[in-house]
Amino acid sequence: MRNIRNDGEHDDNQVVAWMRDADPVSDLAPLPSWQLERLKETAMTTPTTTPAPVKSRRRLITVAGISAAAAAAIIGGVLIAGPNTTPGGGAVTALSVPDAGGPAAMCAEVTPQALESSTLAFRGTVTSIRDGLVTFRVDEVFTGDLEQAVTVPQGDPDTQVDGAAPVFQDGTTYLVSTTDDVIRTCGQTGEETAALDTLYSQAF
Amino acid sequence: MSVSGDRARFDQVAAVVVEPLRRFLARRVDQATADDVLSETLTVLWRRVGHVPVGEEVPYAIGVARLQLRNTLRAMRRQERLVAKIITVDPPPETIAEAGSTDSRAELVRDALSQLRDVDAEVLRLHAWEELTVSEMAEVLGMTTNAVSIRLHRAKKKLADTIRKMHAPTGHVVVKEGDRP
Numbered sequence: 001m002r003n004i005r006n007d008g009e010h011d012d013n014q015v016v017a018w019m020r021d022a023d024p025v026s027d028l029a030p031l032p033s034w035q036l037e038r039l040k041e042t043a044m045t046t047p048t049t050t051p052a053p054v055k056s057r058r059r060l061i062t063v064a065g066i067s068a069a070a071a072a073a074i075i076g077g078v079l080i081a082g083p084n085t086t087p088g089g090g091a092v093t094a095l096s097v098p099d100a101g102g103p104a105a106m107c108a109e110v111t112p113q114a115l116e117s118s119t120l121a122f123r124g125t126v127t128s129i130r131d132g133l134v135t136f137r138v139d140e141v142f143t144g145d146l147e148q149a150v151t152v153p154q155g156d157p158d159t160q161v162d163g164a165a166p167v168f169q170d171g172t173t174y175l176v177s178t179t180d181d182v183i184r185t186c187g188q189t190g191e192e193t194a195a196l197d198t199l200y201s202q203a204f
Numbered sequence: 205m206s207v208s209g210d211r212a213r214f215d216q217v218a219a220v221v222v223e224p225l226r227r228f229l230a231r232r233v234d235q236a237t238a239d240d241v242l243s244e245t246l247t248v249l250w251r252r253v254g255h256v257p258v259g260e261e262v263p264y265a266i267g268v269a270r271l272q273l274r275n276t277l278r279a280m281r282r283q284e285r286l287v288a289k290i291i292t293v294d295p296p297p298e299t300i301a302e303a304g305s306t307d308s309r310a311e312l313v314r315d316a317l318s319q320l321r322d323v324d325a326e327v328l329r330l331h332a333w334e335e336l337t338v339s340e341m342a343e344v345l346g347m348t349t350n351a352v353s354i355r356l357h358r359a360k361k362k363l364a365d366t367i368r369k370m371h372a373p374t375g376h377v378v379v380k381e382g383d384r385p
Contacts, residue, residue: 015360018367019332022313025230031222040218043246044211091255091264127346137346140278141271145248148267148346204278 092135093120093147095176097155097165097183107162107186110196115188115203118177120144123192123200125173129154134168136176142204150176152183162186175200214253218246221265224334228266231333232273241276245269263340266330270344316366324359331356 031039108114115121121143124136136150155165163185168174173192177184190196225245229238248268249256256264317325323345330336330344338356342349 011364012357012360015328015364016332018309018313019317019328019363021307022310022317023231023333024314025227028223028227028230031226036218036222039222039243039246040214040250042243043218043250044214046247091252091257127348138271141275142278145251146271148271148344201282204282 091147092149092151093181095120095150095152095178095181095183097153098163098185110187110199112199112202115177115199117179118143118184118188118203119180120146121175121177121200121204122146122150123173123175124150126168126170129168129170136174139173142200144178152176166190210253213256214250217249217253217256217261217265220261221249222246224262225265225269228269228334229273231329233277237273237276237280241269241273244272244276248272260340260343262334263336263343266334266336267344312367312370313363316363316370319366320359320362324355324362327352327356328359328363 121141122136122138123140123142124138126134127137127149128135132154134152134154136152138146138148138150152168153165155167157167159165165183165185166174166189169191174190175192175196176189178189183189187196222242225242226238229241232238233241245265245268249265252268317328320328327341327345330341336344338352339349341347341356342352345352347355
């Protein structure tokens with residue numbers, strides 16, 4: 001358990017010893033077994049907190065998807081959900097991007113009310129972009145049930161029209177929202193800026 | 205996995221993780237919040253029981269609890285902002301104020317810890333208190349093992365420096381030249 005470093009730095013060991021002495025719960029009494037049983041029962045009977053999909057929003061995306069189908073076919077931007085693991089092997093939430101965008105799609109203004117209906121919303125930093133798959137480290141979850149890493153297919157930089165999948169940059173922090181497991185575009189997902197951050201804090 | 209298989213695995217997971225989770229939470233928040241987050245964390249673990257890695261139940265559960273805790277604290281802050289608009293509220297309680305230790309060195313270390321950046325303090329807590337390895341911390345924090353090693357090394361230095369600054373060895377305050385009135 002404690003094979004963290006072996007560089008024999010006296011100072012380092014001293015700091016860890018101080019920390020251990022300062023542990024505020026070294027004497028926590030174990031949970032009585034009946035309480036653990038009750039907790040488990042609660043866990044197994046609690047309904048999922050993830051909100052139901054927003055129907056109207058879903059339809060809108062479908063319509064946009066149809067209207068953009070021709071454009072998507074020409075551009076050849078094939079966007080599918082990524083595999084369910086990270087290169088590091090940890091648990092991952094795999095998201096996809098809408099088949100939307102194109103000349104027929106038009107974006108509305110981003111508002112806190114619009115963001116409120118997100119299935120998932122989080123602040124995440126891009127840790128890698130490989131083979132068209134962007135991996136995020138989740139820094140903060142605003143709503144929904146997420147793993148600590150999230151994958152999203154990378155957008156096509158040549159298709160940056162209204163509603164197109166975002167193009168992410170490595171190392172940059174984004175605010176991301178989804179409907180079900182489909183990334184919301186139209187500015188609802190974007191680089192962390194003061195303006196978008198304000199909208200997110202009003203929504204969540 | 206069958207329902208009974210899920211149930212058996214959940215029993216196993218819960219038995220292994222419940223005490224580490226309770227300590228993790230008690231080190232960070234008040235009892236009522238800790239109870240809530242423990243319950244939420246177990247709910248998530250039940251829903252994902254098929255994904256909990258065998259042999260790595262504790263770091264996985266701590267990773268879940270950490271995100272649940274952040275959600276809860278965020279909601280609490282939002283609630284506090286709302287309440288603050290209507291009435292004057294007392295400042296939020298110190299999260300580990302109820303530690304009950306009168307040991308002055310322990311107090312000093314906890315004070316110093318609270319002065320570090322969140323991420324530095326968290327790496328130190330996960331290492332010294334939760335006793336996670338570097339790779340386990342990397343999993344919990346969503347960082348590379350290399351990044352965690354570097355962060356841990358620096359955090360130890362920062363804590364030692366902060367303690368040294370706060371601690372005047374012979375009881376007198378260290379005064380630098382030019383500080384005198």
